[in-house]
Amino acid sequence: MRAAVITRLNSPWEFQQVADPVAGPGQVVVRIHACGMCFSDVLVHRGHWPVQLPIVAGHEPVGEVVQLGPGVTTLRVGDRVGVSWMQRGEGRCLQCQSGRPVRCEHTQTWMDLGGGYADLMLAWETGCTLLPEGLSYTDAAVAFCAGFTSMSGLRNADPKPGERVCVLGVGGLGHMAVQLATAIGLEVVVLTTSPDKADYAKQLGAVEGIVAGDDPGKALAEAGGADIILATTTSADLVAKVLSGLRYAGRLVTMGVTGPLKIDDMMTLLFKQCSIKGSTHNNRSDLVEVLTLMASGKVRPVVESYAMDEVNEVLKRVEAGQVRYRAVLQNG
Numbered sequence: 001m002r003a004a005v006i007t008r009l010n011s012p013w014e015f016q017q018v019a020d021p022v023a024g025p026g027q028v029v030v031r032i033h034a035c036g037m038c039f040s041d042v043l044v045h046r047g048h049w050p051v052q053l054p055i056v057a058g059h060e061p062v063g064e065v066v067q068l069g070p071g072v073t074t075l076r077v078g079d080r081v082g083v084s085w086m087q088r089g090e091g092r093c094l095q096c097q098s099g100r101p102v103r104c105e106h107t108q109t110w111m112d113l114g115g116g117y118a119d120l121m122l123a124w125e126t127g128c129t130l131l132p133e134g135l136s137y138t139d140a141a142v143a144f145c146a147g148f149t150s151m152s153g154l155r156n157a158d159p160k161p162g163e164r165v166c167v168l169g170v171g172g173l174g175h176m177a178v179q180l181a182t183a184i185g186l187e188v189v190v191l192t193t194s195p196d197k198a199d200y201a202k203q204l205g206a207v208e209g210i211v212a213g214d215d216p217g218k219a220l221a222e223a224g225g226a227d228i229i230l231a232t233t234t235s236a237d238l239v240a241k242v243l244s245g246l247r248y249a250g251r252l253v254t255m256g257v258t259g260p261l262k263i264d265d266m267m268t269l270l271f272k273q274c275s276i277k278g279s280t281h282n283n284r285s286d287l288v289e290v291l292t293l294m295a296s297g298k299v300r301p302v303v304e305s306y307a308m309d310e311v312n313e314v315l316k317r318v319e320a321g322q323v324r325y326r327a328v329l330q331n332g
């Protein structure tokens with residue numbers, strides 16, 4: 001099969017012919033139709049993830065099951081599936097025994113089996129989720145990281161009816177977060193550093209798009225504040241500065257920050273009894289909820305579509321923050 005292989009960090013990915021994967025017990029082989037690209041792929045490219053080279057990245061993969069390993073019982077050849085980042089726990093730790101394999105410290109991922117920028121991908125049966133009928137591969141791909149992360153962040157914030165959500169940063173995650181929060185009946189405002197994204201926010205379902213100036217927390221407070229801030233930006237500085245825009249008992253859920261978070265404004269946390277939480281892919285039910293909302297037409301990813309051959313150009317676009325709002329690579 002043909003695959004885009006990372007052979008060196010910070011270097012273009014190389015298209016190579018590599019051996020076709022063979023499904024072992026509990027595994028399947030998926031013929032990849034589409035695979036979205038995430039900022040995490042840039043972090044892999046830069047060496048921020050502990051991967052062994054050479055490796056094939058790609059953690060928003062969707063396609064068709066073409067081979068079943070021994071003992072696979074829930075999937076059939078021809079099933080349309082996507083593969084999650086975290087596919088299978090080792091089964092015996094407290095988290096696995098509690099039914100939370102995604103929190104297992106030894107969970108199997110694309111880093112163990114190879115990712116989706118290839119013709120074929122090996123996956124654990126338990127890591128595959130069936131795609132609803134009628135949902136395109138291109139749209140479905142976006143559910144597997146951007147959608148999943150955003151929905152888990154939203155659910156982790158424990159939203160109540162009537163609450164107001166601020167989505168901080170509108171990229172792959174943020175543009176999904178706006179739509180997901182709107183789809184479950186919450187009022188959403190967007191806070192972004194890009195005027196074009198603030199303008200676009202209403203088209204995604206937000207009631208207002210706010211351009212973050214020197215004091216994004218004040219800008220949010222003046223626009224009515226928020227009970228929940230879903231921070232999808234990678235800027236720790238922006239996350240720290242937006243806290244003062246939270247209402248009483250507000251929750252900030254961060255999904256994108258990779259650097260240290262320095263909070264000057266502890267008084268907001270103390271007197272408004274606010275909390276800060278981190279979140280990533282959580283319950284698989286969050287992913288299924290995204291796929292269901294997409295299939296019903298309530299949530300529509302905004303996608304730039306590319307051929308798999310363009311993977312290096314797409315990587316540069318993602319790195320430069322130029323994508324509106326998710327790039328999806330297509331096979332065939």
Ligand SMILES: [Zn+2]
Pocket residue numbers: 038039040041059145146
């Ligand atoms: Zn991702």
Ligand SMILES: [Zn+2]
Pocket residue numbers: 089090091092093094095096097101104105106
């Ligand atoms: Zn475990």
